[in-house]
Amino acid sequence: MDRTFNTEDEFRAFAxxxxxxxxxxxxxxxxxxxxxxxxxxxxxxxxxxxxxxxTSSPTFTFWQRYAGEPPIDHLDLYRVDDPSDMNELGLDEAFDGSSIIVVEWWRNAPALLPPVHYEVEIDGSGTGPRRVRVTRT
Ligand SMILES: Nc1ncnc2c1ncn2[C@@H]1O[C@H](COP(=O)(O)OP(=O)(O)OP(=O)(O)O)[C@@H](O)[C@H]1O
Ligand SMILES: [Mg+2]
Structure with missing residues (x-):
C-alpha cells in the first residue's frame, strides 16, 4: 500500500x-x-x-502500554544506540503475543521485530502532505 495524505485529518483517519x-x-x-x-x-x-x-508520554518513557482489547505496547527506540541494550529491558513481556506492538525507530534494534511484521514508512514534514507505505513481511 502506498498512499499520500494531504491533511493531518486524513493521515489520522488512515492510522x-x-x-x-x-x-x-x-x-x-x-x-x-x-x-x-x-x-x-x-x-x-x-x-x-x-x-x-x-496521554502523551514523557520523552524519557520509551515504552508505553495502553489498556485495550488487546493492550497496545508503544515502543520508541529513538534513543537506543546499542541494540544489545534491549536485552535488559524486559521486553519479552511485550512480545508474548498478547498485545499489539508498535515500534518507532525500529531500525535502531531491527532484531526486536519478529520475522512477520508490518512496516509503515512515513515521509513528509511540517504541514506538508505525508506519503505512507505499508508492507507486510
Ligand atoms: N498531514 C500531516 N500528517 C501528519 N502529521 C502532520 C501533518 N501535518 C502536520 N503534521 C504534524 O506533524 C507532527 C508530527 O509529529 P510526530 O511527533 O508525530 O512525529 P514523529 O515522526 O513521531 O517524530 P519523532 O521522530 O521526533 O518521534 C505533528 O505535530 C503533526 O501535528
Ligand atoms: Mg515520535
Whole structure:
C-alpha cells in the first residue's frame, strides 16, 4: 500500500483504520524522519482502538502500554544506540503475543521485530502532505 495524505485529518483517519485491522500478536515497525508523524500515527491508532486519547508520554518513557482489547505496547527506540541494550529491558513481556506492538525507530534494534511484521514508512514534514507505505513481511 502506498498512499499520500494531504491533511493531518486524513493521515489520522488512515492510522485509525489501519489500527482497527490489527490483532493481538501483530507487530508494526514505524520509520520516517523526525517529525514525519510516527507518534501521531500511533496516537491515532490507539484512539481508534480504545476510544480514548492516549496521554502523551514523557520523552524519557520509551515504552508505553495502553489498556485495550488487546493492550497496545508503544515502543520508541529513538534513543537506543546499542541494540544489545534491549536485552535488559524486559521486553519479552511485550512480545508474548498478547498485545499489539508498535515500534518507532525500529531500525535502531531491527532484531526486536519478529520475522512477520508490518512496516509503515512515513515521509513528509511540517504541514506538508505525508506519503505512507505499508508492507507486510
Ligand atoms: N498531514 C500531516 N500528517 C501528519 N502529521 C502532520 C501533518 N501535518 C502536520 N503534521 C504534524 O506533524 C507532527 C508530527 O509529529 P510526530 O511527533 O508525530 O512525529 P514523529 O515522526 O513521531 O517524530 P519523532 O521522530 O521526533 O518521534 C505533528 O505535530 C503533526 O501535528
Ligand atoms: Mg515520535
Amino acid at each position: 485509525g483504520e489501519f489500527g482497527r485491522s490489527l490483532h493481538a500478536g501483530e507487530v508494526v515497525g514505524l520509520s520516517g524522519p523526525l517529525g514525519a508523524g510516527k507518534t501521531t500515527f500511533v496516537q491515532s491508532l490507539v484512539r481508534a482502538r480504545t476510544g480514548s486519547d492516549p
